[in-house]
Amino acid sequence: MAYSEKVLEHFKNPKNVGTLDKSKKNVGTGLVGAPECGDVMRLQIEVDDNSGVITDAKFKTFGCGSAIASSSLATEWLKGKSLDDAMAIDNMTIVEELALPPVKIHCSVLAEDAIKSAIKDYKTKNADVPAETKA
């Protein structure tokens, strides 16, 4: 199984590796997968409360090259997106971008799950804030 150039690139130079402070109210954390499955992704977003735009994203992944590339790519795409646009990210676009073979499609699914999980966490943390806040 040969890896695509893009997977290798993300693997060698992963984007946005790291940790955001999850105690901050405007940080959403998604943790998906399980060690027994051989795949765990933690994806975090930092959201600007006023504009609802994702200003930063970080990830860490326990998994194979394709899993790491999928989550690295996800953080790249998330930056600058609104929460709604981020929710719309579909795993098949990750598959196409990275040229993932069929046996690795599940890595992209996990990345999509991680994105949604992070957004959900952010929304839960900010549920008490009305949609439009006038100071």
Added chain:
Amino acid sequence: MGNEKLIYLDNNSTTPTDPRVVEAMLPYFHEIPGNAASRNHPFGWKAEEAVDYARDQIAELIGVDSKEIIFTSGATESDNLAIKGVFEMYARKGNHIITAKTEHKAVLDACKKVEKMGGEVTYLDVQRDGLVDLEALENAITDKTILVSIMWANNETGVIQPMKEIGEICAKHGVLFMSDATQAVGKIPVNPKEVGVHLMAFTGHKMYGPKGVGALFVNRKNPRVKVTAQMDGGGHERGMRSGTLNVPGIVGLGKAAELARKEMAQDAERLSKLRDKLEHTLVERLEESYVNGNIEHRMPHVTNISFKHVEGEGLMMTFNQNIAVSSGSACTSASLEPSYVLIALGLGDDLAHSSIRFSLGRFTTEEEIDYAIDALVKGVNHMRDLSPIWEMYKEGVDLDSVVWAEH
């Protein structure tokens, strides 16, 4: 870095054919091209002579009579011939076979076929260190048991089974004892008669011989063992395996056996030192590293290590441009299942996913080991920097108590 070195530490997968073996094989392609079964002309006679000589070389390696060697296309075929051949030949005696969960697929799948054919198979659990439980084995024997099949050395962990003790149990109960000795023959002293093994499978390409040729040892005296042929057509190999003999391959297998007999001891000594250096240094320099399988009863050139919180395929990607190893991770298998051998040892899926098997060989140098050590340390540390579960472990989170959101 610009290092173009290609380092091969996957000798349990296959070994490079020794140049001396290649040289011995070459004349048998064009200059001495006869069919060993052609009785009536010098082409055939010369080929037959070469085959007989190879039989002697192989018999000498394992301490048997050359009449007890049957040539096949490899260990998979030999395993199938032994298991199915015994099942068919001894049908009137019984239909029960005992084997272990850590056997190679060639044995396990042949046993599954036997079950479809009406046989009963017991798949024994192994202990945490990979060794068969002798009491459990003896308790599994019934009056319908015709065969016990236990591999000499395991391909993933290198663990060596207590062959003599198993042989004694089988002799006591009058049951045939078969062993898939693919990973042991030519690397450590293997003598089936000394331990009571009646059938033994092995192959050329695990002992610096060519791929595509192997053998099955079938005991001829006390007891006289026979197997029903699985390949019909001409009655070659005493009626047990038909098909024109792969003369060049057999010559190669013979030469490989001779070289092994002469060089095995010094290879094993040199390799066990290199293996120990690799293993001890990695475990010392990388916390949360675990060696899998019994370290006392083990092949001298193998080490299987789990690097916790790092996934195997990802780890290999940090160095697989120039170092070849194998992993028990699900991502590296066609079935997307983690190594069933490591699971049988009770490792837990996460440690199976984190395992790397290093299998050194005749052509491995100390320089390569030193390079591999550095690459592994860098690779594991890099992957741990990327790993959320490593971070959680470092923060003191009890990962066993986390409720994972699986998909």
